[in-house]
Amino acid sequence: MQKTLSFQILCSICLFILFSSSASTQSSPITIGQKHTITSSILGESRAFNVYLPHSYYSSEQIRFPVLYLMDGDYNFHYVSGMIEQLSMISEKIPEMIVVGISDNGHDSYVKNCTPENDDQFLQFIQQELKAYLDKHYKTSSYDILVGHSLGGLFVINTLLDQPISFDAYIAISPSLWYNDYKAEEQVEQFFKNNEGLNQQLYISLGDERGMGVLGFVNQMDIQIFADNYYGNEPIGLDYHFQRYPEENHNSVGLITIKDALAFFFPDYYLTENQLAEVSSFKDYEAYMMPYQEKIGSGFRLPPRQFRQIINTIAEEGETSLNSLKNTIKENYPASLGDFYHHAGNYYIKKEKEEKGLDLLKKGHEHNPNNLEFMVSIAEAYLQKKDQDQAKNWYQKALKLSQKQATSNWYINQLKANIKKVE
Numbered sequence: 001m002q003k004t005l006s007f008q009i010l011c012s013i014c015l016f017i018l019f020s021s022s023a024s025t026q027s028s029p030i031t032i033g034q035k036h037t038i039t040s041s042i043l044g045e046s047r048a049f050n051v052y053l054p055h056s057y058y059s060s061e062q063i064r065f066p067v068l069y070l071m072d073g074d075y076n077f078h079y080v081s082g083m084i085e086q087l088s089m090i091s092e093k094i095p096e097m098i099v100v101g102i103s104d105n106g107h108d109s110y111v112k113n114c115t116p117e118n119d120d121q122f123l124q125f126i127q128q129e130l131k132a133y134l135d136k137h138y139k140t141s142s143y144d145i146l147v148g149h150s151l152g153g154l155f156v157i158n159t160l161l162d163q164p165i166s167f168d169a170y171i172a173i174s175p176s177l178w179y180n181d182y183k184a185e186e187q188v189e190q191f192f193k194n195n196e197g198l199n200q201q202l203y204i205s206l207g208d209e210r211g212m213g214v215l216g217f218v219n220q221m222d223i224q225i226f227a228d229n230y231y232g233n234e235p236i237g238l239d240y241h242f243q244r245y246p247e248e249n250h251n252s253v254g255l256i257t258i259k260d261a262l263a264f265f266f267p268d269y270y271l272t273e274n275q276l277a278e279v280s281s282f283k284d285y286e287a288y289m290m291p292y293q294e295k296i297g298s299g300f301r302l303p304p305r306q307f308r309q310i311i312n313t314i315a316e317e318g319e320t321s322l323n324s325l326k327n328t329i330k331e332n333y334p335a336s337l338g339d340f341y342h343h344a345g346n347y348y349i350k351k352e353k354e355e356k357g358l359d360l361l362k363k364g365h366e367h368n369p370n371n372l373e374f375m376v377s378i379a380e381a382y383l384q385k386k387d388q389d390q391a392k393n394w395y396q397k398a399l400k401l402s403q404k405q406a407t408s409n410w411y412i413n414q415l416k417a418n419i420k421k422v423e
Contacts, residue, residue, distance in 0.1 A: 030409065032081055033099070038133055042125045048103035049073060049130065052081035054096035055089040056301070057139065058370040058405050063335040064141035064299025066097040067134060069126065069167070071152030072110060073101025080147070080258060085408075087262060092303045093270045094262045095292065097145075098138060102130070114148070114155040115179060123159055127166060141296045142168075145265070149173040149254050153204075157184055157217070160202060161191050164238075168295070169201040171261045173254045177213030185213065188220035191236075192228065198237035203261035205243050207253035218242045266292070269303065276309055282325055285310050293333070301335040308343040315347045338368040342377060349381045357381055372398050372407065376415070383422065392422045 033052040040047050050073055054065060068084065070076050081099045088096040104110040113122035134140050146167040148156040153175025160170050161184065177184045206214040221240060228235055241264050245253050268288050271279075279285045285306075293300045314321050322344060329340045341364025349357035358381050365374040379394035399415040 031406070032078055033101075035103075036133075038129065040125050040129050042121060042129060045105065047105070047125065047130070050077045050081075050099075050101035050103065051134075051138070052077070052084070052099040052101075053138075054098065055085065055408065055411075056096055056304075057098075059373070060301070060335050060338050060368050060371065062299060062337070063301050064139050064297060066095060066143040066145065066296060067140050068097050068099050068145045068147060069130075070099060070101045071114070071146075071148035071155055072104060074103045076147075076149065076254065077101030079255060083255065083259065087259065091270070092305055094266045095269065095296065095301070095303075098134070098140060100130070100134065102126070111151060114151040116158055116183070119155050119158055120162070122155070123163065123166065139299070141299050143295045143297075145169040145171065147171040147173070147258060148175070150250070151176050151179075153177075154179055154184070157204075160200070161187050164191075164195055164198055164200055167200070169261075169265050170203070171258060172202070172204045173257045174205060174207050174209065174212060174250055175214060175217075177217045178211055179213075182213045182216055185217040185220045188217065188224055192224040192233075195236050195238075196234040200237070201239040201265055203241050203243070203257070203264050205245060205253055205257040205261075207248040207250050208246050209250050214242075271306055276306060279310065279313075282310060282314065282328060299335050300333065302333055302339065304339050304343075307336060307339055308346075311340065311343040312347055315344065338364050338371055338374070340364075341367065342371075342373055345381075346377055349377075349384060352384075354381055354385050370401065370405070372402055372405070372411075375401065376418075379418070388422050392419060395419045395422065 033050045035048055035050050037046050037048045039045075056063070057065070068080070070080055077099070080101070084094075084097060084099055087093045104113075112118050131144075144167050146156050146159060146169075148154070148171070150173070153172040154177060156170050156172040157175050157177065159166055160172075204214065204218065206212060221242075224236075225240075227233065241261075243257070243260060245256060248256060269292060271288060275288075279288075289300075289302060311322070311325070314325050326337075326340055326344075329337050341360050345357040345360035345364065347357070348354075348360065351357075358378065361374055361378050361381060365371070365378065368374065375394050375398035379391045379398065382388075382390040382394065395415055395418045399412065399419065402412050402415060
């Protein structure tokens with residue numbers, strides 16, 4: 001009996017080990033962005049911040065990205081950077097942008113830095129030290145957005161009132177304008193007197209909540225705008241919008257506010273199929289894109305999927321029209337020159353002119369060696385030519401580079417699947 005029992009126990013242990021071994025998994029962390037630390041001489045302490053880089057960050061040396069600065073960065077960074085990726089690279093509703101989440105040194109430090117008694121010093125840190133670091137180490141454009149929620153929203157409003165040209169656009173999510181006995185609304189009249197001809201934007205929101213002081217502040221804004229119009233004053237130049245979200249609470253209002261604010265800042269960036277169908281020339285298309293080139297500068301990249309449709313339309317007119325477009329892009333939109341080669345190359349490949357298409361794709365690859373899309377398109381062109389070895393070679397190059405660039409997992413997984421398909 002004793003031996004039988006021992007044998008049963010031994011079998012159970014072996015089965016457990018076998019099951020555990022067969023069911024074992026490998027785990028690795030999923031990361032969004034990178035954390036950095038700089039020493040601030042202004043604040044007299046180390047300050048951490050998170051940086052999210054857009055999917056096409058390495059696509060061109062000429063490209064430059066708007067920067068979204070996010071207060072209370074550790075708390076808000078993941079959902080905001082994920083939403084930015086969805087709205088930009090995936091949906092093309094807005095331009096791709098860098099997201100910078102400014103970390104807190106504890107709640108007390110956060111309160112201190114967001115309130116008027118100390119916020120000037122914290123703004124100096126952002127303006128003089130954090131921005132300088134980012135401009136030195138990343139492909140930043142001059143266009144930037146400041147976002148804050150609750151006390152962070154108070155910081156956003158105070159920055160606008162005190163130093164409005166610090167940022168190009170401001171998003172104040174349910175800001176704590178009750179602070180200091182609703183003093184912010186008392187500053188609005190002087191703000192209008194002190195400023196004219198601004199080129200800034202403000203989007204301010206409020207959820208289903210009371211006592212925040214937002215309605216009083218917005219009322220003062222409306223009064224001053226009405227007064228400017230009525231008395232013929234020099235317009236302040238602030239493009240401002242208030243939105244109430246009665247079905248959102250104080251914590252849920254952030255996500256929808258940022259989404260709607262970015263749509264407010266970038267109207268007509270996304271063109272519907274009907275709008276694109278009405279575009280008969282590149283000049284027509286430029287009329288839509290000109291405001292964004294002016295905002296972002298020479299590093300502005302035309303929305304890739306829209307640009308592809310424009311190229312396909314112009315390519316149908318013949319090679320002369322396509323070459324003319326290339327010269328225009330080279331001169332006025334250098335960050336999109338790689339996209340020109342990419343889309344034009346794919347156009348010819350779809351027309352079964354593989355050699356011409358491959359020639360353009362390889363020229364683009366030489367111009368932008370860190371652009372993964374060229375490698376993938378070259379691989380697919382070789383697949384069309386039934387050259388499995390070359391297709392696999394280019395897919396493997398793309399996989400190696402994508403892992404080095406820490407591209408999104410879904411992109412890496414697709415490349416691995418493509419490699420298996422040609423093996």
